Amino acid sequence: MKNKQPPFQVTNKMIADVAEISELTGRLSAHDHLSSNPNLRRTNRIRTIHGSLAIEQNTLSLEQVTAVLNGKHVLAPPKDIAEVKNAYEIYERLDELDPYSVDDLLTAHGIMTRGLVEESGMFRTRPVGVVDQEGHVLHFGTLPQYVPDLVMELLDWAKHSDLHMLIRSCVFHYELELIHPFADGNGRVGRLWHTLLLSKWNPVFSWLPVESIIHDHQQEYYDAINASNDAGESTAFIEFVLSVIKASLIDAIHTSDAMSAGKMDKKTLRWQKIEQFLQTHEYIMNADVRELCGVSASTANRILVGLANEGKLYKARANGHWVYQASN
Template identity: 75%
Template sequence: MKNRKPPFEITNPMIDSVAEIAELVGNLTAANPYSANPTLRRVHRIRTIHSSLAIEQNTLSLEQVTAVLNGKHVLAPPKDIAEVKNAYEVYEHLDQLDPYSVDDLLTAHGILTRGLVEESGVFRTRPVGVVDHEGHILHFGTLPQYVPDLMTELLDWARTSEIHMLIRSCVFHYELELIHPFADGNGRIGRLWHTLLLSNWNPAFAWLPVESIIHDRQQEYYAAINASNDQGESTVFIEFMLSAIKASLIEVISTRDEMSDAPKDKPMLRWKTIEAYLKTHDHIMNAEVRELCGVSAATANRILSQLSQEGKLVKCRVHGHWAYRLAE
């Protein structure tokens, strides 16, 4: 099979973005305990899942997604809850997936859509048209009989291309959406595989919440796809995605720098860490503070008590235990 290069142009804005992103990644990974913290990594992972599913009209809020993943009962459509659990399972096994394997792509789709669609974990067998929110047909996906060969060819191109992975992963993302290989879940699998390709280039991307930037700029995301469709090449989409990746890195680095501006000011650093945690959790207990701040149980109690006295936290009871939540 001929390994066709997908159509796109490498532009000056792309080259500039790649250089800036590489520099930002270096900044992020040089000495960043923030990214190594398992609790904060989980916060990023939850943001990623919430954003990727919200783009596809999942109704759960960030707080509800967090509650579901913490094993709590949430009043929401069962389908939306299942999407959250499935997505979390896939993202948690990201490092076990081969980004160039057709089998792994199908396996990941099978987990993402388990119990939700008829053709789960297999390429679609019927023609499909891609429509916008108003029901207008944007384009027709590839005829189903050509999908397996085109996806194999695309994965082979991604594996063998010498183009920088930052650009290559964007091209793959766009081309997958264009082929539309699955009956449902193409957006979710496209963003997942983009993250997987990038995390193979640099492990920091496994937890970087790029999807939250896409969610914030959802109309631009679809506009970039439509513009690329109209032009018959992915150039516009690549430029958009690189800008989203850059914005995500800047956000994470900015948060880290805010937390470490005054390294001697431990109370401020600890408060910033606890505040970041509480953005995706409705309360915090002594055990979480011990893990987040690396302190003893007694010190964790003192930190929580002090923040409560300062009016930043409010003490509450959760399942018979004392906890703290953000003050209104």
């Protein structure tokens, strides 16, 4: 596949979206407080994992995924909990992966499916039919004896193609799904690798929760795959995913604008930081508020008491300390 490009058409919509996404990415890259905010990065990473796994019928809610990753006990199927832990581990290692390495692809699959499937970290050895969320057969995957060569050719094409990475990554995502190289976990690995390719083009994509937006438009995701399968080329899928990437960037920029001092009064900005913190933590303490908001202990206490009086937080005891939790 090094000298043979997978079939698709470059449309005017793609060209327009690539231009707009490039401009939006530049705007987002200029907001250092977003990419360097560890709490926001963790929140987005959790949204990414929840979205990608929910597409594959994982039953855990966003709150349950957060609790699992905070080490809390969650009453849920062990398989679903293992999927969350595995996915978090490999997404946290995203920067270590070479997007053009077949060994790294297999390593990622091995971590993603560890303890869950028999053929973890290896290409499948049996034929497989690809089904949608309702169990309808979309197509049959490549015969297993051809899978390794086709995956290596696809990786080689992705490495040497002069297509814009925004389009190239979409083509890779679709073609990997078409080959369906693994017994299970193809969708999760495909979306991970799409994110990996984009993150090598621009680091903002390493924490942008594109998978969460795909989950919000899950039926359209399957419709785009079906349309591309019927057409025998990936144009419809590329156009859909570019629209999702654009929506994710617009959402992130709106968050950035809201966090900018000129767009928000101090009280609202502080509450937003605390609210984001509580999306990934069970409770917040005075010390957390001091660090988040850059205030003294007495000011942090006034902030917490004020939010409790407004009904946004409630006071509780945890490990012998006073803490505050989000009101439901």
